[in-house]
Amino acid sequence: MTxxxxxxxxxxxxxxxAHVLDLGCGDGALLAHLQTERQVTGYGLEIDPDNxxxxxxxxVQVIQYxxxxxxxxxxxxxxxxxxxxxxxxxxxxxxxxxxxxxxxxKEGIVTFPNLGHWRCRLRxxxxxxxxxxxxPQPWYSSTSIHPCTVRDFEELCQQNRLRILHxxxxxxxxxxxxxxxxxxxxxGEIAIYRLQRNIS
Numbered sequence: 193m194t195x196x197x198x199x200x201x202x203x204x205x206x207x208x209x210a211h212v213l214d215l216g217c218g219d220g221a222l223l224a225h226l227q228t229e230r231q232v233t234g235y236g237l238e239i240d241p242d243n244x245x246x247x248x249x250x251x252v253q254v255i256q257y258x259x260x261x262x263x264x265x266x267x268x269x270x271x272x273x274x275x276x277x278x279x280x281x282x283x284x285x286x287x288x289x290x291x292x293x294x295x296x297x298k299e300g301i302v303t304f305p306n307l308g309h310w311r312c313r314l315r316x317x318x319x320x321x322x323x324x325x326x327x328p329q330p331w332y333s334s335t336s337i338h339p340c341t342v343r344d345f346e347e348l349c350q351q352n353r354l355r356i357l358h359x360x361x362x363x364x365x366x367x368x369x370x371x372x373x374x375x376x377x378x379x380g381e382i383a384i385y386r387l388q389r390n391i392s
Contacts, residue, residue, distance in 0.1 A: 195225050197366040198384060202275065202301055205358070205386055206230050210272035213237070213297065215259055215289075216279030220247030227251070234271065260284045263292035271297040278382075280304040282335040287348060290387075294354060300387040306361065308341030308377040342377040349387065358386040 195203070199222045206212065208230045214223050217236025220243070226232040235253035238244050247254035260283055274297030280286045281304050293300040306312075312322030340348075342361065349356055361372045361380020372379045 195221060198277070198303060198362055198382065199225065201360065201362075201384060202277070202303075203230065205299075205301060206232060206273055208232075210234075211270070213266075213271045213274045215274065215276040215293070216282070217243070217247060217252070217254060217275075218277075219243050220250045220252035220254060222275070222277070223247070223252045224250040259289060262288060263296055266292075266296040268295055269298065273297055273299050273301060275301045277301075277303045278305070281339050282337060284337070286338050286340075287352060290348070290354065291352060294387060294389045298388070299357070300354075301385065302345075302387065303382055303384045304340065304345065305336070306342050306377065306380050306383050307339040308343060309381050310378050311381075342380060342383050345383065345385070349385075353390040355388045355390040356385060357388055360384045 202222065203225060206226055210230070210232050212223065212226060212232045212234035214234070214236040217223055217238045220236055223234070223236050235255060236247060237255050237257040237259065238247060239256065239258050241256065244254050244256050259279065274293040276293065280302055283289050290300065290302070307322055315322040346356065359376065360368065361376040361383050362368055363381045366382065369379065376383065
């Protein structure tokens with residue numbers, strides 16, 4: 193499987209031999225890469241049956257699971273990393289899932305489409321429902337039920353005492369462009385965060 197550039201960034205944050213849980217793991221490409229290149233152990237949770245089949249074909253351990261059920265079945269501090277890419281906006285209670293991620297994992301890695309991107313703002317000014325190119329579905333069929341901006345997400349982290357270890361933003365092709373680090377909420381289409389529970 194070809195690894196997306198944003199997945200390659202995430203892989204750089206994962207230490208070799210770590211125990212990883214991937215929430216909404218899709219076709220398993222990231223976990224398959226981490227198993228091969230970083231010798232990680234762990235598995236993914238995925239609701240789509242076609243993606244579950246692709247995970248199994250890629251040699252990735254996967255459980256068919258609805259993330260809206262929460263993660264209460266998992267014990268505290270079970271994983272080194274809990275990853276959730278492009279799924280935060282599609283769950284019913286993202287704040288609860290974030291809290292659970294950092295209860296069962298030492299670190300969390302989250303990506304989501306940024307509704308604060310300048311294209312979204314222009315669409316709203318034009319009287320249209322904003323969207324990002326990373327989520328191409330129209331508003332009436334999109335799974336994005338809790339879209340947010342970079343600023344919204346960082347406020348949530350502050351309220352939930354989550355420490356941001358690293359933040360980067362990329363465009364819809366998962367590439368970093370000039371100015372994104374300076375104005376991430378305006379210029380970033382997809383946000384990528386590495387988080388830890390703030391114990392201070």
